[in-house]
Amino acid sequence: MATAVRFLRPPEILLKKRKILLVFLIAVAALASWVYLKRNQPPTVTFAKARRETLVSTLPTNGKIEPLEYAAVRGDTAGLVVKLPVKEGQKVAKGSILAVLNAPELQSQSSAAQARVEQAKGELANIERGGKRAELADIESNLERARLDRGAAQRDYSALKRLEEKQAATHEDVLSAHGKLRQAELEIEALERKRAALVGSSDRAVAQARLREAEADADLARRKISDTMIRSPIDGVVYSLPIRLGSYLNIGDPVADVGVLDRLRVRVYVDEPELGRVARDLPVTITWEAMPGKQWQGVVEKMPTKIQALGTRQVGEVLCTIQNPGHELVPGTNVNAEVRSSVVPNALTIPKEALHRDASGVVGVYVLDSDVIHWHNVRVGSSSISRAQIVEGVVDGAAVALPTDFPVHDGEKVEAAYR
Known part of the structure; x- marks a missing residue:
């Protein structure tokens, strides 16, 4: 028969286990006490006080x-920009040169017009010395050509107008086409006046008419040359200058904005x-x-x-x-x-974020009374970006609750913190 042997633990080990168990029980009790106290501790809510100030509502x-x-300056003639004496931001006087164009064909036209003036003067001098009558056939031929030019210009202008309405052509293109049409009409008018002056008139009267026409053409050519110097129509500042030196300017193109x-x-x-x-x-x-x-x-x-x-x-x-x-x-x-x-001087104001709406849409605030918050309906007046005027519902110095991360309720006890 085997003999049963029992091993007894030393008293020190048993004592140590009892101490560990005691510490554990104390920790559990402390945690339970903290949870109980935390659950019953009122929430912390931040408040701001209503104050009086001059409220600027913006x-x-x-x-x-x-x-x-302002004046939007555009080109009245076409040419290469050879001089640009101004820059953006520069102050200019009325009549100041904004840009200068190089248009050699205008100089040729001016020379030709001046030559016709001299020719007309010579013809008049010949007639006064007993010269000959001008040929009507030449005028009729020129009229026929001018009428054909006018017809083509009219068709181009009408087509571009239709394209502009469909936004398929620019307004500057339409203006250019209209200028060509007007030029053809002026040429026909000039030829018809010349023919009327010749038919039934003496050679002297015809020569005088030719001279006047040639002088008008020369004057027009000089004005066109003058248009190559683009000037400011008003006193002001050049705030936009889209053209550049060496660029080509068409009739109607923007030159500058002066304001x-x-x-x-x-x-x-x-x-x-x-x-x-x-x-x-x-x-x-x-x-x-x-x-x-x-x-x-x-x-x-x-x-x-x-x-x-x-x-x-x-x-x-x-x-x-x-x-x-x-x-x-x-x-x-x-x-x-x-x-x-x-x-609004002496307005009673609160932060705008303190305003709330209840379920029925009424505007109000939570006001601190001792350590309890109460809902107050308010009437709001003017407001700025950050503050609102309270016309009714809050007194000067009252503490109003600011937004929280948790819901608050009327009559709830809270711990106040102030901003």
């Missing part, structure tokens, strides 16, 4: 700069729901992202006459006038605009 939006007074930049117009885009806050003569502040910290002041000049789409927005275009003494802003610049719609 309407921020965007806009675009336009000139109040008065001391005062500018801003076309401000105001969203339709906000238009009720805008009125004539309200102050406007303009800022430009390219020049941080710089501001331009002006006033509302004209209210919009219609609502139109601007991307995804429905806006009214409010016209404002601003001062631009340094000429930093130029037409076409996209800017930020802030219309000051009202100024």
Whole structure:
């Protein structure tokens, strides 16, 4: 029969296990106590106090700069740009040369016209000495050719007009075609006047008419040569200069935009729901992202006459006038605009983010009373970007709750923290 042997553990090991168990039980009790206290601790809510101040109500939006007074200069004759004595941003006086064109054919026309003047003078001198009558057949032949030219010019002009309506031709092309048509008509008128002067008239009267016509042609040629020197029609600043030295300019091509930049117009885009806050003569502040910290002041000049789409927005275009003494802003610049719609002195204000709407849409705030929050219905007046005027529902110095990450309820106990 085997003998049973029992191994007894040393007392130290048993004591150690009891200590570990005791520590574990203490930790569990502490955790349970912390959870209990945490569950019953009121949530922390940040508050801000209502205060009195001068509230400036502004309407921020965007806009675009336009000139109040300007002239779009275009070429009246074609030619190569051989001189460009101005540059963008330069101030010019009325009559200053903006560009000079080289048009050799105009000089040839002027020389030919002057030669016809001399020829007409010689014919008149011959007639006065007993010379001969001009041939009507030559005039009739020229008239026939001119009428054919007019017919071709009319067809070209009509075709280009139709293409322009379909946006398949430029307005400058139409203007050029119209100029050619008018030139053909003027030539026919001149020939018919010449024929009328010859038929039934003396050779002397015909020669005098030819001389007057030749002198008119020479004068026209001189004016065309003068048109190769393109001048500014007004005093102002060259804010756009699309042509370049050595480029070819066609009739009607843009040469420069000259405008008065001391005062500018801003076309401000105001969203339709906000238009009720805008009125004539309200102050406007303009800022430009390219020049941080710089501001331009002006006033509302004209209210919009219609609502139109601007991307995804429905806006009214409010016209404002601003001062631009340094000429930093130029037409076409996209800017930020802030219309000051009202100024309320001694207004009771709170942060706008403290405002809430209940399930029925009523606007209100949570106000701290001791350590409990209560819902107060409020009536809101004017507002700025960050603060709102409270007309009714909150007293001066009241603590209003700011937004939290968790829902709060009327009558709930909270722990207050202040911003």
